[in-house]
Amino acid sequence: MNLLVGSATLCQREMVRFFRQRSRIAGALGTPLVFWLLLGSGVGRSISLPSVSGTMNYIEYFFPGTVVMILLFTSIFSTISIIEDRREGFLQAVLVAPIPRSTIVLGKMAGSTALALVQGLLFMILAPLVVGVPFGALPLTVLFLALVAFGLTGLGYVIAWSLDSTQGFHAIMNLFLIPMWLLSGAVFPASGAPAWLQWVIMANPLTYGVGVVRWSLYGGEAYAALGAPDPVVSTLVVIGFAAAMFGIALRVTLKS
Helix, strand or coil, X not given: CHHHHHHHHHHHHHXXXXXXXXXXXXXXXXXXXXXXXXXXXXXXHHCXXXXXXXXXXHHHHHHHHHHHHHHHHHXXXXXXXXXXXXXXXXXXXXXXXXXXXXXXXXXXXHXXXXXXXXXXXXXXXXXXXXXXXXXXXXXXHHHHHHHHHHHHHHHHHHHHHCCCCHHHHHHHHHHHHHHHHHHHXXXXXXXXXXXXXXXXXXXXXXXXXXHHHHHXXXXXXXXXXXXXXXXXXXXXXXXXXXXXXXXXXXXXXXXX
């Protein structure tokens, strides 16, 4: 009961804190929207999709990657609160509270995951106004988005827990997380990349997150035409990544 109540309280705190900062809402939604429109309408014309992909244009191809980008931005930026809470003394107070330390991990990750999922779904609601996304299996898409957001939140949690400055966190994000998104098949198909880069893309867990979101939206035929990983393998990797990040986050919290 302490675990559930404590986790729910921390989750609610994360959501209240986020929605009180309107600049974070604008940044989390506005930046991916600009990326989607500018890259999709401009740079996208120089990127050729496989001819077997049918009538799909680049802005449609780029859409699932943009949704995952929203999850990435929201999940990662939400975990900056760990550094702020440590500096303000709130984290130390929670650590000595009579609750399991797993409460901190679950509450923080649940709050950031919920925020990322809400913003991703808001962006998807606006999408039909621009392109004709088929929205094949929407409940399955929501499930995959939640799993991807949970895994990314865990990754951000682990990075933030080991740092003591927001400047260092931003540096790590720019060095590691943005390339992780760029090399996930979100911007260009892996089939059009050099052989060595294809190996990097296949080793990237976010590749499979983008893949399952794209598969659930467009269906198996269009997905297979892009030469993406098998959807069953992608699903297993996404589940494994989310579980592994939660386990690592729990471990680093218990060791502190």
